[in-house]
Amino acid sequence: MGKLEGKVAVITGGATGIGRAAAKRFIEEGAIVFIFGRRQAELDAAVADLGSNARAVKGSISDLADLDRLYAAVKAERGTLDIVFANAGAGSPLPLGKITAEHIDETFDTNVKGTIFTVQKALPLMGKGGSIILTGSSAGTTGAPTMSVYSASKAAVRNLARTWAEDLKGTGIRVNVLSPGATATELAKAALGEEGQKVYAAMTPLQRMADPAEIGAAAAFLASDDSSFMTASELAVDGGLAQI
């Protein structure tokens, strides 16, 4: 029997990359998973691959009406929600000196504001035993050149879990941060190129980038009762990248 048997999960940014790998793992562990993403074609392909326990809702976490539609769909079909993996996020490089207001707004609207409303709007469907997982980043605790705005947004996400663990006291709902390091998603591979991937592998004590399935395994751990005494924690799944 899987460790998420009968659980209902929402994964934002669930059509590709880390979210998709987590969706696959959650379903293998017995969950029904609603993936949420902006591109219909990717969502369709993901559902075709993930099988009959996957659902897709199209939308963006920076659009509150889209989030309402997501949770209305969960409510209509399942009535309750056990796991929220607030994983959608975005980031682009700009060095200090070149940072624009649009760059800040875009990044923080998605990564911080979007994460806050992803969680807040899920709460009415959640109860005792619920698990919320926020995707942080090794960038949140390191100093990657040109990535200050993205990194600051992920540091903000890490803090949300600290405060929310207190705000959620008495509800039985846990909230933790999963902070991946360099992960070999299709998006990252394309962005980094062959050389960039080698650089990240060499910087990482484990000497390789993560397979997205390894991040999915850690997400399943945080989603399940295996981590029942963990809340407000940050779990770095970075091969040691941000630990040295």
Next chain:
Amino acid sequence: MGKLEGKVAVITGGSSGLALESAKRFVEEGAYVFITGRRQEALDEAVKLIGRNVTGVRGDASNLDDLDRLFDTVKREKGKIDVLFASAGKGEAAKLGEITEQHFDAGFDLIVRGTLFTVQKALPLLNDGGSIIMIGSVASVKGFPGFGVYAASKAALRSFARTWVNELKGRHIRVNVLSPGQVDTPDSQRLDKETREMFESLIPRGKMGRPEEIAAVALFLASDESSYVNGVDLAVDGGFSAI
């Protein structure tokens, strides 16, 4: 099939508390486990409780001869180690102003020196791709009055993990620290109701941890489920240290 099928684990301080609970869990998941402890009687009881796939080796983790005997036994019986769980450690209270040389030495000998040599002496037997877990403490990132020496010794372990992941990177051996918060053990059950409630009021989860909840995380760190988790200090404390 268990998550540690065919693996060999060595757990120091495994005859009681969280480490014993972890030893039980590891065996349930298919591992063969060596546990150590200083008192033969407690060790025998632990071996009996675990019931199968376990060897008890009496010894003190701060005694290098005892560590040699431990790893000789492991080598002779199994020839390898996949998981090393260094949990031996205890802390006594002494405030700044009242710290004796003996208090300092006892704390650092067992926790820092003992853990360092436990890991170093295990290295020749550790498989490439193995997992090392050290027990830290939330005390290391907090400021509990009276526990300065204990907290500093645990902070030293967290620092070891950072250095060792770099030094061991050619062998893909993972090193992590598991830092438990307040756990319901026979010791904490002796607390009076008021003290207990005071402790629990400081924990966002609202309840102390149960030993099996720590063992579940130890299993995660020991197994391939955490194959990309390396060099971390994982707080398992109901949120206590994060707020």
